[in-house]
Amino acid sequence: MCGIIGIIGVEPVAGRLVEALKRLEYRGYDSAGVATLERGSISRRRAEGKLNNLAARLESDPLGGTIGIGHTRWATHGGPTENNAHPHATAKVAVVHNGIIENFRELLADLATDGYLPKSQTDTEVVALLVTRELDNGLGPEDAVAATLKQIRGAFGLAFLFAGEEEMLIAARKGSPLAIGFGKTEMFLGSDAFALAPFTNSIAYLEEGDWAVVTPKGAVIRDFEGNPVERPRTTSSASALLVEKGNHRHFMAKEIFEQPETITHTLTHYVDMAEEAVALKDRLPFDFAELPRLTISACGTGYLAGLVSKYWFERYARLPVDVDVASEFRYREPPLDRGGVALFISQSGETADTLAALRYCAAHGQSLASIVNVPESTIARESDVVFPTLCGPEVAVASTKATTAQLTILAALSIAAGEARGHLDRAKAHELVRALVELPSAVSRALSSEGDMERIAKRLSKAKDVLYLGRGALYPIALEGALKLKEISYIHAEGYAAGELKHGPIALVDEAMPVIVVAPSDELVEKTLSNMQEVSARGGKIILITDEQGAETVGHGVADIIIMPKVHPFVAPILSLIPVQLLAYHTAVMMGTDVDQPRNLAKSVTVE
Ligand code: F6R
Numbered sequence: 001m002c003g004i005i006g007i008i009g010v011e012p013v014a015g016r017l018v019e020a021l022k023r024l025e026y027r028g029y030d031s032a033g034v035a036t037l038e039r040g041s042i043s044r045r046r047a048e049g050k051l052n053n054l055a056a057r058l059e060s061d062p063l064g065g066t067i068g069i070g071h072t073r074w075a076t077h078g079g080p081t082e083n084n085a086h087p088h089a090t091a092k093v094a095v096v097h098n099g100i101i102e103n104f105r106e107l108l109a110d111l112a113t114d115g116y117l118p119k120s121q122t123d124t125e126v127v128a129l130l131v132t133r134e135l136d137n138g139l140g141p142e143d144a145v146a147a148t149l150k151q152i153r154g155a156f157g158l159a160f161l162f163a164g165e166e167e168m169l170i171a172a173r174k175g176s177p178l179a180i181g182f183g184k185t186e187m188f189l190g191s192d193a194f195a196l197a198p199f200t201n202s203i204a205y206l207e208e209g210d211w212a213v214v215t216p217k218g219a220v221i222r223d224f225e226g227n228p229v230e231r232p233r234t235t236s237s238a239s240a241l242l243v244e245k246g247n248h249r250h251f252m253a254k255e256i257f258e259q260p261e262t263i264t265h266t267l268t269h270y271v272d273m274a275e276e277a278v279a280l281k282d283r284l285p286f287d288f289a290e291l292p293r294l295t296i297s298a299c300g301t302g303y304l305a306g307l308v309s310k311y312w313f314e315r316y317a318r319l320p321v322d323v324d325v326a327s328e329f330r331y332r333e334p335p336l337d338r339g340g341v342a343l344f345i346s347q348s349g350e351t352a353d354t355l356a357a358l359r360y361c362a363a364h365g366q367s368l369a370s371i372v373n374v375p376e377s378t379i380a381r382e383s384d385v386v387f388p389t390l391c392g393p394e395v396a397v398a399s400t401k402a403t404t405a406q407l408t409i410l411a412a413l414s415i416a417a418g419e420a421r422g423h424l425d426r427a428k429a430h431e432l433v434r435a436l437v438e439l440p441s442a443v444s445r446a447l448s449s450e451g452d453m454e455r456i457a458k459r460l461s462k463a464k465d466v467l468y469l470g471r472g473a474l475y476p477i478a479l480e481g482a483l484k485l486k487e488i489s490y491i492h493a494e495g496y497a498a499g500e501l502k503h504g505p506i507a508l509v510d511e512a513m514p515v516i517v518v519a520p521s522d523e524l525v526e527k528t529l530s531n532m533q534e535v536s537a538r539g540g541k542i543i544l545i546t547d548e549q550g551a552e553t554v555g556h557g558v559a560d561i562i563i564m565p566k567v568h569p570f571v572a573p574i575l576s577l578i579p580v581q582l583l584a585y586h587t588a589v590m591m592g593t594d595v596d597q598p599r600n601l602a603k604s605v606t607v608e
Contacts, residue, residue, distance in 0.1 A: 002098040003072040006159045006169045006189030014063040017070035020195045029072035030080035035087040035094040036065030040164045042094045046085035069159045071096035077274040078121025088125040090132040092163050097124040098176040099156035145170045155260040155440035172211035175260035175444035180204045180219045187214050193236035204231045205247040208448045250595045252396035256581050260440040262391035266405040270412035276433045278416045285384045286341045286367045288420035297326040297357035298345035301399040304476045308573045309410035311473035317417035326353035338365040347402035348604040349377020373402045396596045397603050400581050407574045435568030442565040446578040457586030469498040470518040473573045477518050481580035488588040488598045498531040509540040516543045518576050521550035522569040529554040545579045
């Protein structure tokens, strides 16, 4: 997760930009840079590696100027070299960027026809070139940015500095957080309030699609359509806490909304974004091509992530997968062929049952792989290979951002397995990786339908029981929807494979029972339609989670529809987590429960 900082100051800013970037080090990075205006012209200093290298560069070659932007880069497109480090600049504009510009190739090709050529391998530079072309065509900075934002697709946080504009920065947010800091005589931009803590605690957060023109007088914020909007100014307590809630009421909401960023961050560790190919950083202690079977154990939400991956590994890699709840696996004494591979999924890396399952597998000659969020945890230490989820600390007890990161890794591993086993050719693998690369922006769009979830949560909060249905890889998402709802709202909920409905649970359906159907358009959606008709015929009230196409095919006669962006069916289970997380969250808020620390639950379950 890259870090962004901007200052419109009254004294030289280069040193303070680096100071603020140091507070963003926790986000992880592999190069850094700053740009300021010296007598109206853009000047930059950039360096590979840690901020000390940038500080040393600035010491030997100081940078003047009282306005500037800075960046810590976590390499996505192009290696972590000085030339790829941000800010990217032309003579007219400098830009720093967090996220992914999905359509940068097409845009670069178009720019090239007008003679605008990149000097780096990044996706970011296209933004600087697009703004420059608009400026060259006679637009002012604001209009040039507005025109550019309409052309780029993806998930991003952006900050712009313009030659000759000593009192203006522009910022834009779609998927990656950005905060505006209000000083007494100065103004600031930052990826979070923590970066701004030494300068100010008066903060306004940009919302999805917002962009802002920041001057010493304040900030004019507009939504994506260009309409002026007001965003509340809050007083941040970030100086005291590294982990804080930002502008969210609960950590769970903050963690749900971080997902475009946390998915991107995790993805860049497993995928070469420029090549759009899976590129695992560590050598595997096993060969997917030789594997007869993969054994997965985990608990709770981690188990459900494993269940989704079974559909992927079996379909795309023809690799048989056993997925077990770890507490069952450990006592079942399953026979394991020597030389097999066992995979454990755990946010905390400390869950007692998962650890016991791992030790059972170790004693039975398995190669041990784990997906964990806490790199120094016991499960990580006892594994032969660790696939880290790179989403930062998860504070809310109910897991959200760790789950989407786990699934991102499992998706990348299933592509790697498919290629190694000869079941995915390059074109198909490319298609699946592309779907993953496009996921963060789809997640960001899905998050913007939060209002629908709030409205529907009002109804759910009155229900005694709720049923979730899904088919194929969406079946585990139905299970997860029910798990999330029960754990934080205390409403009884069940998840079922849609086809199982008629084998028992249909007896529960009546007018009082909301039935949430997770059915994006795919090859199985018509089958789910029959199950929905079985529910409607018994007076059940269906809440359908689908996309535009799905709504046309199966959306008739339902009580409510939540429309998600259309994505490749491969990544639809990950995207579909967003509405089920938000539904559970808003229902719990309406019920007035302790959302972040629900009763009887612990974040790390280190007992049997
Ligand atoms: C559900 C949830 C739990 C955990 C489970 C395993 O929201 O958070 O079900 O998934 O306790 O925990 P980890 O992943 O730490 O092993």
